[in-house]
Amino acid sequence: MVLKSQPGAELSCRAQNYRFDHNGTKLERGVTSYYAIKALPGATSVESWLRLISELSNLDISRGSLRRSYQPFLQILGDESAMAPGEMRSQER
Amino acid sequence: MNKKLIRLSALLLLLFTLSAIAGAPVSDKPHQLALLIVAPWEGEVAMHNDLIAMREALILRGFSKTEVLSLEGRLNRSSFMSFLEKAHRRMAGWRQGELFFYFGGHGIYTGSNVSEARPGLWFRQDLQQNPKYTVYWDEVFAKLNVPENIKVTLLPDS
Numbered sequence: 646m647v648l649k650s651q652p653g654a655e656l657s658c659r660a661q662n663y664r665f666d667h668n669g670t671k672l673e674r675g676v677t678s679y680y681a682i683k684a685l686p687g688a689t690s691v692e693s694w695l696r697l698i699s700e701l702s703n704l705d706i707s708r709g710s711l712r713r714s715y716q717p718f719l720q721i722l723g724d725e726s727a728m729a730p731g732e733m734r735s736q737e738r
Numbered sequence: 739m740n741k742k743l744i745r746l747s748a749l750l751l752l753l754f755t756l757s758a759i760a761g762a763p764v765s766d767k768p769h770q771l772a773l774l775i776v777a778p779w780e781g782e783v784a785m786h787n788d789l790i791a792m793r794e795a796l797i798l799r800g801f802s803k804t805e806v807l808s809l810e811g812r813l814n815r816s817s818f819m820s821f822l823e824k825a826h827r828r829m830a831g832w833r834q835g836e837l838f839f840y841f842g843g844h845g846i847y848t849g850s851n852v853s854e855a856r857p858g859l860w861f862r863q864d865l866q867q868n869p870k871y872t873v874y875w876d877e878v879f880a881k882l883n884v885p886e887n888i889k890v891t892l893l894p895d896s
Contacts, residue, residue, distance in 0.1 A: 646891070646892070646893050647892075647894060660845075660895050660896050662782075662784040672787055673783050673784040673787060674784050674787050674788055674791070675784050675785065675788045675842055675895040677893075677895040678784075678788035678791070678792065678840075678842055678893075678895045679788070679791075681792075681893055681895075682788070682791045682792050682795045685795045685796075685799060686795065686798065686799070691891065727889055727891065728836070728889070729891070730770075730772065730796060730799060730801075730836065730838040730891055731770070731796060731799030731800045731801055731838075732799075733768050733770065733835070733836050733889070734768060734770055734800045734801075735799070735800050737767070737768060
């Protein structure tokens with residue numbers, strides 16, 4: 646799963662950091678990592694992981710806790726139906 | 739004499755047990771391994787925070803502590819490649835399973851257009867892009883040399 650790029654801007658650094666609320670204080674995090682981690686518990690496939698990342702970041706924008714210009718736009722290169730990390734083992738149980 | 743015999747028998751039993759373990763077929767149970775690598779430049783703190791959070795999230799997803807390998811700090815090609823070698827050895831012989839590879843840091847590339855670009859990881863703020871502090875993604879995959887049937891999920895935040 647990688648950041649999506651605009652046509653003509655494929656070769657540029659797009660990862661950003663942001664100061665997110667964390668237990669009443671601000672904690673600097675990578676935007677992609679922050680939402681990927683936040684979305685992981687509910688993800689079953691890579692596709693659902695991506696969808697949750699998008700939903701959670703949209704929600705934060707609507708609440709005013711993330712500036713729209715920081716919203717991560719990700720894409721999947723590969724098998725969208727592949728299981729999210731940890732899912733293979735959980736299906737074994 | 740009896741004590742010697744008992745010791746010899748115990749030794750033989752131990753050797754038999756060890757050889758039986760060594761010769762045992764590789765387990766078909768799915769394996770999993772997470773490689774978490776963050777390479778902040780001087781003064782950057784976000785990546786450390788991300789690493790801690792990612793580790794916790796994976797453990798909540800069922801990864802054991804020994805299934806999450808982390809590498810953090812002022813990395814260089816040598817330390818990074820050694821880490822990948824360790825991961826490669828860990829996966830050797832796996833028949834099924836998954837590898838999650840997370841990288842937080844900076845990226846570089848060579849080439850002037852997408853079709854010829856060679857993307858990589860950039861460990862130290864150095865405009866010369868000294869090869870001691872850069873590794874290209876193709877080198878990462880070559881070093882990992884992940885066995886067939888192991889699913890790889892890559893999440894770069896770079």
